[in-house]
Amino acid sequence: MEQILQVFISGIFSGGVYALVSVGLALIFGIIGLVNFAHGEYLMLAMYFAYWMYNIIGLDPYQSLLINLAVMAIIGYLTYKIIMERVLEADHSIQIILTLALSMVLQNLALMLWKADYRNIRIDMTTDTTHIGFLTLSTPRVVAFVIAIGASVLLYMFLQKTYTGAAMRAVAQNGKAAQLMGINLKRTYGLAFTIGITLVGLAGLLLSPIYPAFPLVGSNFSTLAFIVVVIGGLTSIPGAIMGGLLIGVVESFAGYFAGPAYQQAAYFLLFILVLIFKPNGLFGRS
Amino acid sequence: MINKLLSKNNSVLWIIALASIIVPFFLPNRYFQDIAVMTFLWAGLACSWNLYSGYCNRLSIGHAAYLGIGAYSSTLLYVNFGISPWIGMLAGGAISAVAALIIGGTTLRLKGTFFVLSTIAFAEILKVMTITSKDITKGALGVFIPYEPGFSNMIWASKIPYAFLTWIYMIIVLLICVKMERSKLGYSLIAVGENQEAAENLGVNSSRTMLIAFVMSAVLTSFGGTIYAQYIMFIEPTSVMSLMNSINFILLAITGGMGTAFGPMVGSFILTPISNLLRGYLSSVSGLHTFVLGLILIAILLFRPDGILPQLKLFFNGLIKKSKATKGV
Numbered sequence: 001m002e003q004i005l006q007v008f009i010s011g012i013f014s015g016g017v018y019a020l021v022s023v024g025l026a027l028i029f030g031i032i033g034l035v036n037f038a039h040g041e042y043l044m045l046a047m048y049f050a051y052w053m054y055n056i057i058g059l060d061p062y063q064s065l066l067i068n069l070a071v072m073a074i075i076g077y078l079t080y081k082i083i084m085e086r087v088l089e090a091d092h093s094i095q096i097i098l099t100l101a102l103s104m105v106l107q108n109l110a111l112m113l114w115k116a117d118y119r120n121i122r123i124d125m126t127t128d129t130t131h132i133g134f135l136t137l138s139t140p141r142v143v144a145f146v147i148a149i150g151a152s153v154l155l156y157m158f159l160q161k162t163y164t165g166a167a168m169r170a171v172a173q174n175g176k177a178a179q180l181m182g183i184n185l186k187r188t189y190g191l192a193f194t195i196g197i198t199l200v201g202l203a204g205l206l207l208s209p210i211y212p213a214f215p216l217v218g219s220n221f222s223t224l225a226f227i228v229v230v231i232g233g234l235t236s237i238p239g240a241i242m243g244g245l246l247i248g249v250v251e252s253f254a255g256y257f258a259g260p261a262y263q264q265a266a267y268f269l270l271f272i273l274v275l276i277f278k279p280n281g282l283f284g285r286s
Numbered sequence: 287m288i289n290k291l292l293s294k295n296n297s298v299l300w301i302i303a304l305a306s307i308i309v310p311f312f313l314p315n316r317y318f319q320d321i322a323v324m325t326f327l328w329a330g331l332a333c334s335w336n337l338y339s340g341y342c343n344r345l346s347i348g349h350a351a352y353l354g355i356g357a358y359s360s361t362l363l364y365v366n367f368g369i370s371p372w373i374g375m376l377a378g379g380a381i382s383a384v385a386a387l388i389i390g391g392t393t394l395r396l397k398g399t400f401f402v403l404s405t406i407a408f409a410e411i412l413k414v415m416t417i418t419s420k421d422i423t424k425g426a427l428g429v430f431i432p433y434e435p436g437f438s439n440m441i442w443a444s445k446i447p448y449a450f451l452t453w454i455y456m457i458i459v460l461l462i463c464v465k466m467e468r469s470k471l472g473y474s475l476i477a478v479g480e481n482q483e484a485a486e487n488l489g490v491n492s493s494r495t496m497l498i499a500f501v502m503s504a505v506l507t508s509f510g511g512t513i514y515a516q517y518i519m520f521i522e523p524t525s526v527m528s529l530m531n532s533i534n535f536i537l538l539a540i541t542g543g544m545g546t547a548f549g550p551m552v553g554s555f556i557l558t559p560i561s562n563l564l565r566g567y568l569s570s571v572s573g574l575h576t577f578v579l580g581l582i583l584i585a586i587l588l589f590r591p592d593g594i595l596p597q598l599k600l601f602f603n604g605l606i607k608k609s610k611a612t613k614g615v
Contacts (some may be wrong), residue, residue, distance in 0.1 A: 028384075029606050035399050035402075083584070085590070086588055087587070087588070090591065091343070092399055092402075093343060093345045093402075093544075094587055094591055096345060096347075096399070097345070097537075097540055097587060098537055098583075098584060098587045098588070099583045100347075100533055100536075100539075100578070101580045101581075101583035101587065102584060104533070104576055104579065104580035104583070105577055105581060105584065107573075107576075108573035108574070108576040108577035109573070109577055110573075111570055111572055111573030111574040111577075112572070112574055112577060115517070115572075115573070122439065161585055172507060178573065190591070215573070219529070223403070223406055223407075223410075224398075224521070227407070230403060232297070232367045251410070253538035259418075261414060261418050263415060264410060264414060265410065265411050265414040265415070268407040268408075268410050268411050269407075269411060271403070271404075271407050271512075272392070272393075272407050272408070274390055274516075275396060275400060275404055276600065279396070279400065
């Protein structure tokens with residue numbers, strides 16, 4: 001029983017980061033209607049950035065947090081301006097292939113610049129553990145979980161409570177009508193994309209003490225995030241948070257009972273079941 | 287406008303397709319002949335993909351699954367039971383048809399991004415199944431095909447027979463696509479692709495139309511999978527069923543022009559040689575060739591989202607008009 005609980009809790013904790021990755025995607029997908037298959041690659045970039053900051057300047061990922069987020073925001077904004085803005089009106093299939101191509105480009109750029117080696121950040125905290133009752137948890141995972149959920153909730157509050165947030169939700173509901181009400185559509189899109197990329201950058205940063213950085217590290221996260229977003233009901237931020245936690249738990253149990261090879265298959269299966277039986281998502285409104 | 291161009295200039299494209307078999311004979315060595323074989327094979331594969339996804343405008347990013355089914359079915363039958371790959375090819379086609387019926391039956395009604403994601407999910411599940419059922423597939427180790435040349439083994443010492451085989455495969459797929467384009471199925475499929483509701487209101491049975499085309503596309507892809515396995519003589523789940531292979535179908539089709547019979551062929555004729563040559567010459571920097579391919583794809587999508595074929599057609603049309611004009615004078 002204790003073991004089951006441990007598996008459950010460790011699933012919840014990895015789910016926190018999945019939630020953060022997916023919240024960014026839900027924002028981009030929900031507000032701009034843009035399908036971004038290169039989402040995970042930005043996570044990879046942030047992990048590399050954290051690694052270089054640690055290796056060259058000696059700042060650990062938590063110390064380089066602000067500068068890392070600023071860099072990710074700039075990269076996100078530039079991506080939006082240079083590429084995404086041109087395909088806002090395009091067919092979904094064009095957007096999908098374009099972002100797949102972008103992910104090819106970013107992955108192989110990383111491969112060319114930094115080789116395929118795994119780059120680990122070993123700070124003191126990496127091997128630290130935290131004890132809660134009889135549960136033993138790795139400290140960086142706890143930190144990642146707390147910050148990830150905190151950031152996701154902050155984003156939700158931002159969308160609910162601020163004027164800009166309300167404008168974003170209005171654009172998500174009906175872009176043309178929102179524009180007629182005096183909302184600058186393109187600026188809102190740009191902001192949503194930038195926030196989404198910054199959040200996935202934060203996720204990469206939080207993962208960097210636990211996970212090695214390598215060129216393909218993001219590829220699993222893109223599909224995972226899409227699955228989470230679909231399960232969560234597409235545009236819903238709380239749905240994405242719940243979906244992320246759920247996928248974390250499913251993955252954790254599949255790994256425990258069936259073996260690591262089945263982790264991915266398990267959430268893909270869950271995804272297909274959701275698509276067939278609850279196409280609006282487990283947490284979405286019909 | 288584009289449709290008009292299509293009917294007018296298919297003859298030129300047929301000539302290019304048919305004449306392309308001469309090319310391997312003029313290539314100096316096995317390295318370049320290998321590129322020709324891969325070009326024909328991928329032309330056939332991309333056309334097979336296009337048969338559903340191109341005409342119906344619904345992306346499948348999971349076609350590596352059918353490539354894998356074709357490759358594994360024939361290879362396992364051949365290696366374990368000595369059954370000729372020619373028969374294995376048909377068996378693979380049958381298994382792919384069943385898989386496509388199941389997958390298509392559950393996912394074809396999904397819209398847009400949902401369908402795309404479900405194709406990725408199914409392909410990934412199939413890949414994991416292939417890796418984990420080690421008793422049958424040898425898992426991640428992969429399967430070697432013993433080198434025993436002979437027609438019945440679909441193995442040859444020279445590259446030329448492979449060039450013929452892949453070329454015939456490409457021509458057959460093209461014939462099927464062209465035939466389908468002009469059939470009730472083809473018209474229904476294009477109509478569904480443009481506007482499903484409108485097509486249904488006009489009496490098109492959209493789910494049946496999509497399912498038939500999806501199964502056809504899967505079976506043709508699976509045939510290509512068998513040829514691929516017999517040519518490479520080694521198959522392994524993470525390379526055959528990789529997402530990158532699934533993307534390659536789309537890359538070629540998009541470059542040439544989706545939803546046209548010859549577009550994917552043109553895409554493969556242009557991109558497969560470029561891709562292989564880049565891989566050959568830029569091999570010192572790993573990643574550079576895929577990086578360049580990605581940039582090409584982005585450029586095409588941003589500036590020529592219809593693909594290269596319409597441009598080519600305009601070019602041919604211009605030539606024909608010119609020659610007519612000079613004759614007139």
